[in-house]
Amino acid sequence: MTGFARVRRPLEQSELMVSVKSVNHRALDLVIQSSAAIDPFEAMIRAMVKAQVVRGHVEVRVSLPKSSGGVSALTLNREFFEEYLRIFRQEAENHDLDSKPDLNAALRIAGMLDEVESAGPPEGTETALQEALARALDELNVFRSREGSELAAEVRAHNTRLGEAAEQMEQLRDSAREYFHKRLSDRLRDVAAGIQIDPQRLAQEAALLADRSDIGEELARLKIHSGQLAALMEAGGEVGKKLDFLLQEMNRETNTILSKTSGSGEPAMKITDLALGAKAAIEKIREQSLNLE
Template sequence: MTGFARVRRTLAAGDLVLSIKSVNHRGLDLHFRLAPDLDSFESALRSAVRRRVARGHLDIHAAWDRRASDGASGLNLPLLEAWLAAFREAAREGGISATPDLNAALRIPGMFGGPAPAEPSPEIERELVAAAEEALEMLNGFREREGAAIAQDIRRRCESISGLAAQIESIRSRAAAAFHARLKERLEELLRPAAIDPQRLAQEAALAVERSDISEELLRLQVHTRQAAELAASGGEIGKKLDFLLQEMNRETNTLLSKTAALGEIGLQITDLALAAKGEIDKIREQSLNLE
């Protein structure tokens, strides 16, 4: 599901800004863009995200604006001196005469704010993880509201599939008489002017109906549809379970389509209804990608 959250924290050492953007994805796909001073905290952030999110593509961005020490000019003199020394050494080895470009030097990350601390502060890590948890709380609020709307749409489509299956069942009950009439018509064309044995005609019609019986497929379709609707109403992490049920529902509709292809006019009616059911299943599958 989609969502966005941003959290800002002000610390004695500087300002921290963390943002999280989420889009649909089958699994959990995490991408981090952290300020250099925060790179060592990626593992802690990853654990915090995994505790609260199970599915989606998440972009996590953390910026750190380190505050200069009191009384300092704000210029990282050790870094500037190191850059100037490296510049002069490169010029000497290359045998070239050049003047350092201070404008370029001042654009180097970390040039302002004084020398970086030897190790990231544990306080920064705690505040970063706390900011991530706050942002995830906000993000999950967006996702839950979207999930509730999606679940309602899924339940509505499940009701539609159940109604279509009931219509197919009503039409199926007329299949035996239709087969009998169609088979008699064909046999009359083939055997004219020979007589047709009524008993043999009834047996052949019964066999044809048995081969095209879709009562089990309809029963399983109704059961899976009811389970999908109940699952959508239950909340929680339902994406993978719903995927499985949709596969089964699609399989049942494909089977009843293949079994009723030779039913003539009745078969065409069943085909129209089954294709409509498949359309609803496909729409539910698209929505299921938005759920955890």
């Protein structure tokens, strides 16, 4: 799920800023962008994010103004300075100029002075970082929760359509089975024409084959899975991975229904349309489940 939050916290001579952004992803993919001064706290940042976010590509940015790292000294780039003096004196001599180097001007040349930063972050950074990140994650989850509610509503709507399709297929089931049984009986009689076969045995074989094409068990399991999905969405919490398993089972049942009812006349054609609609609903739920935790 997507979301964004930014929080600032004051430090002694500056401020720390934490921003957190998340986009959809199958697993937790965490990226931390910060200055070297924040490196000691990376493990803490990862632990805090993992405790709040299960899925998603999450980017955490920690901004600490360069000056807040604590510039302990300015050092002269001596090689650069000596080269500057050599060139200045050489050119003054070449052009017969009575000029002396201006130290103020020389020190303003880019690269003449180097900043030496203190090794560690400013005092109070860890506490400020903990507070800012905790607040940012709370705000991020407000966004994600709002989007999650919308996604859950869509999943429930698709599951309702799936359940309705299963009920309609159940109503057509007997008609399709009777049609298939009659067609098998007719074909077996045609094949057995001129051959002495017990009519009762012929009817038994036709009934056995018709039973194998019955979709009653698949419909029963499909409705059970649909009910489990509804209960899962009602319970809330982490549902993404559990949905994956249910959707695999539901897809398997609809595929079996399609294979069993092919070529069984008009009732089966209606069942096929309904099963294809059920597969479309399952696929829609699968798409949304990738964004749910």
